[in-house]
Amino acid sequence: MKLVEKLEQTQGPFYTFEFFPPRTDQGFSNLLLRISRLADLNPLAINITWGAGGSTKDRTLELASLTQRDYGIETVMHLTCTNMVQGSVDDALRAAKEIGIQNILALRGDPPRGEEYWIPTDPRFTHALDLISYIRSSPEFSDAFSLGVAAYPDGHTDSSYTEDEEIEHLKAKINNGADFIVTQLFYDTENFLRWLQKIRSRGITVPVIPGIMPLQTYASFLRLTKLCGTHIPDSIRADLEPIKHDDQKVKDYGIYLAVNMIQRLVDEGGLRGFHFCTLNLEKSVQRILEILGWTSRHAKIQNKLIAESLGPAEQPVTTNPDLIVTPASATSSATNGLVSHIPNEGDTGKGEVNYAATWDEFPNGRFGDVNSPAFGSQDLWGGFNRITPTGSHPNTLEDITTLSLRFLSGEITSYPFSPIPLSNESQLILPHLLRLARQGWWPVGSQPAIDGWRSDNDTVGWGPAGGYVYQKPFVEFFASKKIVEKLEEVIGKVKGIVDFLAGNNAGELRTSVQESERNAVTWGVFPGQEIIQSTIIEQESFLTWKDEVFSIWTDWASQFAPNSQERRVLEDTRDTRWLVNVTHHDFRDPDALWRFLFDEIGLDDPNLT
DSSP: HHHHHHHHHOOOEEEEEEOOOOHHHHHHHHHHHHHHGGGGGOOSSSEEEGGGGGGTTHHHHHHHHIIIIOOOOEEEEEEEOOOOOHHHHHHHHHHHTTHHHHHHHHEOSSOOOOGOOOOOOSSSSSSHHHHHHHHHHHHHTTTTTTTEEEETOOOOTTTOOHHHHHHHHHHHHHHHTTOOEEEEEEHHHHHHHHHEEEEEEHTTTEEEEEEEEOOOOOHHHHHHHEEEEEEOOHHHHHHHHHTOOHHHHHHHHHHHHHHHHHHHHHHHHOOOEEEOOTTTOOOOHHHHHHHHHOOOOOHHHHHHHHTTTOOOOOOOOOOOOOOOOOBBOOOOOEEEEEEEEEEOOOOOSSHHHHHHSSSSSSSOOOOOOOOOTTTTTOOTOSSSSOOOOOOOOSSSHHHHHHHHHHHHHHHHSTTTTBSOOOOTTGGHHHHHHHHHHHHHEEEEEOOEEEEEEEEOOOOOOOOOOTTTEEEEOEEEEEOOHHHHHHHHHHHSSSSSTEEEEEEEEOEEEEEEOOOOOOOOEEEEEEEEEEETEEEEEOOOHHHHOOOHEEEEEEHHTTTSTOOHHHHHHHHHHHHOOOOEEEESSSSTTTHHHIIIIIIITTTTTTOOO
16 A cells, blocks of 8 residues: 555554665575564564665665565555666666565765765656656656655755745645655754654655654664764753663663653644664564553563563663653663774574564674674665765875874864764874875774773773673774785684784685684673673675775775866775774784784785775
């Protein structure tokens, strides 16, 4: 059934769940199991995202087909239209129609990189409005789909338009055939209610479904809200400040914050339906719906079993008297250094039935568990530019080095390989990172050696209080082929002490790590719990990140005119450098990794350029 028709027939509250196609086969399989559990909550529909430029086309269509046909859940397939090969939009619409999809969320997708040089891959589409108009005017597709569009209550992060201009663009999409609106995530309920009243006064009367994203970790919250241009009220910042180093408390705060927001939107905004951005996670959504009393009896029983596994509640933590927060004692994590330290959702050895109650639900970073449904990037509709403005025109390799040094020194707070500032943890090894960068081996990920620091430590702590955390040191940087060959030679003689992974844009891989090996580089020991391994380095996760890294070089180069010096330098760097990850297994010696790299490998040697 078309979603707009289903909305007309629905009485009482409703909700939809959004998922993205995982990058790995095992993650995909495990996501299906997760969706089957969440299907018991009776969502009105499930949304499946579409990767930038159609990068997840096959998995999106496969996942949408399974949810629509096998689970019988109304499915909304996201579809971006810019940077798509000509004809691929038609192919996607035709494939969706063939598998019974009747609902499309029409999106622009990846914004232009260096707009004055950008030429649409398919000239029919430069904006979501073009996609809406095309579908509605097509004899083949005009009546096949209910069409939704995105709206941005806090403003679009890539747009220079005023709010009034953005509302006019939204109205144009509605006038050209869109049936409903799904909003970007937000946390400023007051502003949302003001925005809702404003668009209603402008004659936009179609259903508006607010996008709700429960907080998972403080670091992921900061990253996503910055990328999306989300406004954070001072009261929320004040609530999070004393608990930001305890990810379980942050997660539980996020649950009750979402409940509070939804209740207010129902009471004051007259809204009755909500869109949950799940990030392929499940427990927060289950608990929110249970607290609201919107789940079926079967789902309540299932949720009770999960909630009981989380442990006893602690005292409320909030500066907001209207928001009750009862954190549970369960595993958690923090983001430190240039990478995310996030518990995996790995096999407990107790069978699938036990997964729902025991898998940790914190979103995985690029070195999380590749078996997790949450492994992979969460690009939130492909609606933001990964390349942050730098004001830099890299005409030489030295210019890239200067940009890297400016970022490491804190002179700039973001650059193409990191949308957020350097973390406090990285300050522990900053002299070594600066030394790497000065040689032209620009670091993009790292962590220091940590031997049993308290889990509530402000710099490297993660997880519940009363525990101890450990880290093997590693660093990730761009290097020449000569350095890769030297690493391969030296590490081959010291196997078991140091490991490396190196990959290039051409798809070559050189490594001392076997395909089946899983190297836990961050772990924690907590009262009453098994050891938690939160960061895992293995071939599959490295290769996934490697592909993303080299696509960033491509995006960065595309900001400059074809045949320009800047583009030539960036594209040549992309094609000649290797992404290298080196891990030292001695976590008790804080300098072991750096002695190995500078003394034994000789990263200061100009002959290795």
